[in-house]
Amino acid sequence: MAAGGEARIIRIDDPDDPRILEFHAIRERDLTGRQNRFIAEGTVVLRMLAAANAGGGGFVAEKILLLENRVAGLQAELASFPADVPVYVASSTVLDAIAGFHLHRGVLALGYRSHQPHAAELLETLPDTALVVCAAGISNHDNIGSIFRNAAAFGADAVLLDETCCDPLYRKALRVSVGAVLKVPYARGGSIEANLAALVQRGFDVWALSPSGKTEMGSLSAAPRMALVTGTEGSGLPAAILDRFNTARIAQAPGLDSLNAATATGIALYLLASAQGRLQTDGTAGS
Amino acid sequence: MAAGGEARIIRIDDPDDPRILEFHAIRERDLTGRQNRFIAEGTVVLRMLAAANAGGGGFVAEKILLLENRVAGLQAELASFPADVPVYVASSTVLDAIAGFHLHRGVLALGYRSHQPHAAELLETLPDTALVVCAAGISNHDNIGSIFRNAAAFGADAVLLDETCCDPLYRKALRVSVGAVLKVPYARGGSIEANLAALVQRGFDVWALSPSGKTEMGSLSAAPRMALVTGTEGSGLPAAILDRFNTARIAQAPGLDSLNAATATGIALYLLASAQGRLQTDGTAGS
Numbered sequence: 001m002a003a004g005g006e007a008r009i010i011r012i013d014d015p016d017d018p019r020i021l022e023f024h025a026i027r028e029r030d031l032t033g034r035q036n037r038f039i040a041e042g043t044v045v046l047r048m049l050a051a052a053n054a055g056g057g058g059f060v061a062e063k064i065l066l067l068e069n070r071v072a073g074l075q076a077e078l079a080s081f082p083a084d085v086p087v088y089v090a091s092s093t094v095l096d097a098i099a100g101f102h103l104h105r106g107v108l109a110l111g112y113r114s115h116q117p118h119a120a121e122l123l124e125t126l127p128d129t130a131l132v133v134c135a136a137g138i139s140n141h142d143n144i145g146s147i148f149r150n151a152a153a154f155g156a157d158a159v160l161l162d163e164t165c166c167d168p169l170y171r172k173a174l175r176v177s178v179g180a181v182l183k184v185p186y187a188r189g190g191s192i193e194a195n196l197a198a199l200v201q202r203g204f205d206v207w208a209l210s211p212s213g214k215t216e217m218g219s220l221s222a223a224p225r226m227a228l229v230t231g232t233e234g235s236g237l238p239a240a241i242l243d244r245f246n247t248a249r250i251a252q253a254p255g256l257d258s259l260n261a262a263t264a265t266g267i268a269l270y271l272l273a274s275a276q277g278r279l280q281t282d283g284t285a286g287s
Numbered sequence: 288m289a290a291g292g293e294a295r296i297i298r299i300d301d302p303d304d305p306r307i308l309e310f311h312a313i314r315e316r317d318l319t320g321r322q323n324r325f326i327a328e329g330t331v332v333l334r335m336l337a338a339a340n341a342g343g344g345g346f347v348a349e350k351i352l353l354l355e356n357r358v359a360g361l362q363a364e365l366a367s368f369p370a371d372v373p374v375y376v377a378s379s380t381v382l383d384a385i386a387g388f389h390l391h392r393g394v395l396a397l398g399y400r401s402h403q404p405h406a407a408e409l410l411e412t413l414p415d416t417a418l419v420v421c422a423a424g425i426s427n428h429d430n431i432g433s434i435f436r437n438a439a440a441f442g443a444d445a446v447l448l449d450e451t452c453c454d455p456l457y458r459k460a461l462r463v464s465v466g467a468v469l470k471v472p473y474a475r476g477g478s479i480e481a482n483l484a485a486l487v488q489r490g491f492d493v494w495a496l497s498p499s500g501k502t503e504m505g506s507l508s509a510a511p512r513m514a515l516v517t518g519t520e521g522s523g524l525p526a527a528i529l530d531r532f533n534t535a536r537i538a539q540a541p542g543l544d545s546l547n548a549a550t551a552t553g554i555a556l557y558l559l560a561s562a563q564g565r566l567q568t569d570g571t572a573g574s
Contacts, residue, residue, distance in 0.1 A: 267553055
């Protein structure tokens with residue numbers, strides 16, 4: 001394995017080498033979209049990409065670019081990619097010139113998504129007992145990343161993003177998710193109304209999270225199929241959604257609504273997953 | 288009121304004017320400490336500073352620096368400060384030259400803390416039913432800010448930071464807390480062991496939050512006085528703490544421990560505050 005890893009290592013000395021052009025100025029490109037191509041950053045996300053590349057989600061690893069002194073410590077990770085994925089290696093000076101800023105972690109990979117399912121298609125694959133996160137209008141990369149991180153932590157089966165959400169494959173969203181974007185099945189597109197209609201049609205109890213929600217999250221009744229609807233931290237979900245669906249709030253100290261979006265979604269998912277009995281809430285933890 | 292507000296407005300045309308020197312290069316100074324002086328940034332934190340200035344926590348507002356086009360919209364906030372707090376106003380060009388980067392919000396204030404209580408002193412002020420957050424080794428400004436934001440959201444009575452935590456009055460921590468650092472009473476200093484001993488001595492049930500915790504957070508028994516102990520996202524709490532105190536975990540999907548520090552603290556505080564009956568968890572919410 002180590003020998004195989006060494007064999008495909010290609011040294012890059014010119015920041016303008018055409019083989020690594022996709023890694024150029026990644027911070028700026030982060031904002032422009034890449035037509036299903038994405039940059040994975042850091043060791044943990046690299047591992048998630050290896051797992052996703054081997055899985056059925058349509059994620060494909062294309063190439064890896066490493067700081068030269070990281071290669072020795074990443075042999076196991078490199079061996080988990082197919083042998084035809086090239087591993088480019090550069091000095092710190094060359095790597096920073098490529099990326100356009102100082103990359104102290106020194107671990108980048110390029111991947112693409114070969115197939116992105118529609119919401120309806122994704123919902124058809126879910127089991128009879130399921131938990132889905134349905135997000136509307138989340139344009140902040142941190143918040144999108146956090147939604148995926150929390151969805152993975154509490155075992156949500158899928159995430160549906162409406163067309164006004166930002167791309168979870170943006171470098172920063174992917175990093176904040178700790179690679180969960182590559183793990184939790186998701187669909188992106190269409191209106192929030194269409195996504196909710198698709199959920200209702202498939203027997204989901206829909207709960208819209210809002211500071212003015214009628215039911216406290218910790219006291220709502222569990223159902224086999226549940227969906228949590230979450231909007232932006234500022235303006236929240238549209239009134240038309242809050243009027244039509246069950247609404248839930250997270251109890252807080254009087255006079256305040258001070259939770260950030262990621263924390264609110266985390267608490268709500270913890271409570272829904274607990275209510276559905278999908279978390280090990282009793283007894284003693286494993287180590 | 289509006290007349291009083293107008294009277295103390297002082298125009299600044301020279302970025303090196305000695306009256307606003309404390310606002311120079313605030314991004315760099317953020318990392319060096321200011322001996323109990325702090326920068327409040329943004330309208331919401333400005334409001335919290337006005338409230339803190341009028342309260343008993345020892346926070347004093349010294350001066351305000353605004354982008355010229357923000358003055359008209361902030362009359363109510365300016366009127367809530369004492370008349371002897373000067374309000375400096377500058378153009379966008381001058382303001383950016385002062386701060387050292389582009390300040391798109393255009394709202395800054397300088398304050399100081401006249402008195403910082405010791406942990407023991409602070410604990411003496413707490414009621415018979417109390418919830419305290421006790422943090423160890425939190426060096427990340429975002430995470431410190433989030434702890435305060437969550438503490439405020441769930442009505443915690445106090446935060447104890449050990450000597451290895453970063454200063455919550457750092458500009459970024461204060462901003463992430465949405466000003467809660469100016470609202471939730473806190474002490475900073477001493478060892479985590481000393482802080483925990485002070486809590487035990489005053490009848491607090493101490494629960495250390497850890498992925499390997501023995502009891503699931505949602506099933507622990509409430510007590511009138513409870514303390515949540517939280518460490519860093521990476522290495523967590525020292526083994527000596529986990530061995531000596533009750534430990535609690537947040538149930539997650541099998542095989543994962545993927546919560547970020549802010550979300551984990553938020554979930555734990557929600558559950559503790561709910562168990563203590565200090566949140567309105569039943570019935571219908573107000574609007």
